[in-house]
Amino acid sequence: MSSYCYIDRPSVLTEKSAASRPVHAVTAADMEDGTIDAAALAWARATGFAADAGSLLLVPGADGTLAAALFGLGSEPDAALSAGKLSKLLPAGDWHVESRLPEDRIALGFGLGSYSFRRYRQDKQKQVRLALGDEVRIEVERQLAGAFLARDLINTPTNDMGPEDLEVVFRALGQHYGAQATSIVGDDLLAQNFPLIHAVGRASAQAPRLLEMRWGRQGAPRVTLVGKGVCFDTGGLDIKSASNMALMKKDMGGAANVLGLALMIMDAGLDVDLRVLVPAVENSIAGNAFRPGDIYRSRKGLTVQIDNTDAEGRLVLADALSYADETPPDLLIDMATLTGAARVALGTDIAPFFTDDEALATRLSEISREENDPMWRLPLWPGYDKDLKSRAADITNAPSGGMAGSITAALFLKRFVGKQTRWAHFDIYGWTLSEKPHAPLGGEAFAIRTLYRYVRDLAGQ
Structure with missing residues (x-):
């Protein structure tokens, strides 16, 4: 099998586990109606985070370690696809999304944004993965595989x-x-x-x-x-x-x-x-x-x-x-x-x-x-x-x-x-x-x- 053909499924998605951190994909309205927990909301306000499209805020826990992240959706019609930025902005590790938008749409955007063409140059990449339930993960992986195959062949x-x-x-x-x-x-x-x-x-x-x-x-x-x-x-x-x-x-x-x-x-x-x-x-x-x-x-x-x-x-x-x-x-x-x-x-x-x-x-x-x-x-x-x-x-x-x-x-x-x-x-x-x-x-x-x-x-x- 040619290494540049994504017949095998992409590895940017993983099974849900207790080890994944939450990333809250939010709009400005979500920050006013109790969607975000009080500590994260206080941190967002202190830093001036306004949930602009594509913006990311890392949220520390009480012990100073990384506890969560906030990702701004803005108000664009393709807000879910803007989650493609997450694969590049988030620190390495496993994450799961909490959002009012459907999980599969966020996951698809995340996965599409993770793509890179690697046949001729091996760039070092962070291992950022999104944790999903099996049914959603398998379907999103399938669509990513099709898109990645098309991209690879054209590139x-x-x-x-x-x-x-x-x-x-x-x-x-x-x-x-x-x-x-x-x-x-x-x-x-x-x-x-x-x-x-x-x-x-x-x-x-x-x-x-x-x-x-x-x-x-x-x-x-x-x-x-x-x-x-x-x-x-x-x-x-x-x-x-x-x-x-x-x-x-x-x-x-x-x-x-x-x-x-x-x-x-x-x-x-x-x-x-x-x-x-x-x-x-x-x-x-x-x-x-x-x-x-x-x-x-x-x-x-x-x-x-x-x-x-x-x-x-x-x-x-x-x-x-x-x-x-x-x-x-x-x-x-x-x-x-x-x-x-x-x-x-x-x-x-x-x-x-x-x-x-x-x-x-x-x-x-x-x-x-x-x-x-x-x-x-x-x-x-x-x-x-x-x-x-x-x-x-x-x-x-x-x-x-x-x-x-x-x-x-x-x-x-x-x-x-x-x-x-x-x-x-x-x-x-x-x-x-x-x-x-x-x-x-x-x-x-x-x-x-x-x-x-x-x-x-x-x-x-």
Whole structure:
């Protein structure tokens, strides 16, 4: 098992015991209504502690030893996630939280904030652990494991996370949970009718491949996850600038996120028939690279004119989605770091998603608010579908004009999904640009806590 893949659960949580100290997560109002014991309240007032968001006050006992801590929640809507600071601010040892907020929300924030990427540098860290009851601890550990797997995969540079390496992780995850994992590699993609995946990845030193995992009970609700696995994107012959290429190790963020989500689903033993598809490629430049102006017939039969080789993610997803929809699932989700237009529209913190299923959109939006897992629905506006027209082929991969780029990309993908399929497309960023209490700078999991809960509901669990 690769040491950087959090298939084994994180160790920042522990079982409850009498040895743990209390940390009171409080608002300013809690300091006025008797929530805090008198001695701690007197100490807070003497030191001027006002429960501002992210503030910490250590409280001494009568004998001068450390007895407790107060942690300020402020009044922010994601107050529970601010508990990510606790893993860095608290002294070493075991702690338990006392708060009006749900214990699992505080624990999740704490755990997410404890993450660090350690594959290439071993920083000395304090051993701060949060003590929880078994049921809460196991569920929070499961969600942390999924998020940490996604973060680790995105943070790993392409020299150690190319298509071959991603397949190793994919198979290891499947083996851990008793899933069946297979792959179609190199020219076999052409033989088995995945021409777009092959075209995008053929110029790389590592052969393109389609990874497939099957797990769960046949006859259960069918859930299919598709993740864009472009392990590095030079832009191809329409080469990116140096600044735009700098973060392109994260262009497999869709694959990383669906693997994190799959981990949570399998670890929870949800009663679903799970299928995971990852087209894993590197969009490189060589004499055999695909070119602007080329036309390819997709797996579905639609011909696609290549008007920009930097619009490659939708190509590999097109073949994968067509394949997924040949056995129509009850839920089809694809995730991809697809367009800069999505970032312009919603910034880097909110995951845009597209679906024509009103019930699905409504429920996902409800769960995202409850889970502090921000996402926002954007329209599959049919008026822009005409922009996909090509003079020589059925559709173009890069409409001209530069307008509504995230929507036209989603409309492109929609061409490869059946009208009756319950489908949602997530155009995620996969990266945190500036440190947050619950999210250090670097690779990030988007929307998978919401999707996990939706699938759990679908499974009746």
